[in-house]
Structures are given as C-alpha cells and as structure tokens.
Amino acid sequence: MTLSILSVVVGKGSQHDFSVFKGCRLLLHPDALLLADSGYQGMHGLHQNSVLPIKKQKGKPLSAEDKAHNKALSKRRVFIEHVNRRCKIFRIVKDVYRGKHKNYSLTWSLVAALVNLRYGNI
Known part of the structure; x- marks a missing residue:
C-alpha cells in the first residue's frame, strides 16, 4: 500500500467528492482496490x-458481521485520513481560498507534492 498522493482533481464550486470523482473520468486499473467511505x-x-x-437500514440494527466489516475497513482507511x-x-487548502480560481488546482498539486516530499512518499 502506498500513501503517496498520485492525482489531484478539483471541481468548480461546492461539489460533493463523489460527483467530482464521477466527472473526472479517472482511469483506474481493474485490480486496484478502492477503499471509500459511505459518501461514495x-x-x-x-x-x-x-x-x-x-x-444501517431504517429500523434494523447492523449485525455483528457487518460491524466487524466496518471496523476492519475503518482500520485500513485511517491511513488515508492521515x-x-x-x-x-497547509492553511491555503484548509481556509477559504483567496487566490485566483484558475490556480486552485495548481495549489492543491503543490501541496500534494510537498506532502509527498515531506513524508518520503516520492
């Protein structure tokens, strides 16, 4: 498992992450394992x-097997959240972006490169 940021895709305005993912048409290898949260x-x-x-379905609690599945998934996803x-x-990606909107993708790409460099993922 690699913790490198391989690609950065941004959307225009306030969009849900899954909408941006569907719109970007990112080509993923069929064997690549994709660990996603419930928003996807x-x-x-x-x-x-x-x-x-x-x-959980409305009115029905999760079974012990389903809870174990969710817990195992969250243990693997915690590294992605880190x-x-x-x-x-970096404040420039955390706060309201005040730069030119055409540079927003470049800003995220630079932050991703700095994170990769800082944590030895290159």
Missing part, C-alpha cells in the same frame, strides 16, 4: 473492486 455509495457501478462500509490531514495542515 454507488461506487460498485463505476469500479468493481471497491470496498464500502455497510450502512494523508488528508497532512494536506490540511
């Missing part, structure tokens, strides 16, 4: 080798 419901239609947490945190240490 419907990912199986786009990428067969994806793992999502199991959501990489996100490393990016958001």
Whole structure:
C-alpha cells in the first residue's frame, strides 16, 4: 500500500467528492482496490473492486458481521485520513481560498507534492 498522493482533481464550486470523482473520468486499473467511505455509495457501478462500509437500514440494527466489516475497513482507511490531514495542515487548502480560481488546482498539486516530499512518499 502506498500513501503517496498520485492525482489531484478539483471541481468548480461546492461539489460533493463523489460527483467530482464521477466527472473526472479517472482511469483506474481493474485490480486496484478502492477503499471509500459511505459518501461514495454507488461506487460498485463505476469500479468493481471497491470496498464500502455497510450502512444501517431504517429500523434494523447492523449485525455483528457487518460491524466487524466496518471496523476492519475503518482500520485500513485511517491511513488515508492521515494523508488528508497532512494536506490540511497547509492553511491555503484548509481556509477559504483567496487566490485566483484558475490556480486552485495548481495549489492543491503543490501541496500534494510537498506532502509527498515531506513524508518520503516520492
């Protein structure tokens, strides 16, 4: 498992991450394992080798097996969330962006490169 940031995709305005993912048409290898959070419901239609947490149905509690699946997934995803945190240490991506909007993608790419360089992921 690599914790390098391989690609940065940004959307215009306030968009959900899954909408940006669907719109970017990023080519993923079919064997690549995609670990997503519950905001990416419907990912199986786009990428067969994806793992999502199991959501509780209305009026029905999760079974012990489903809870174990969610816990195992969150233990693997915690490293991804740590990489996100490393990016958001930089104030330029954490706060309201006040630069030129055409440079927003470049700013994120630079922050990703700095995070990769800082944590030895290059």
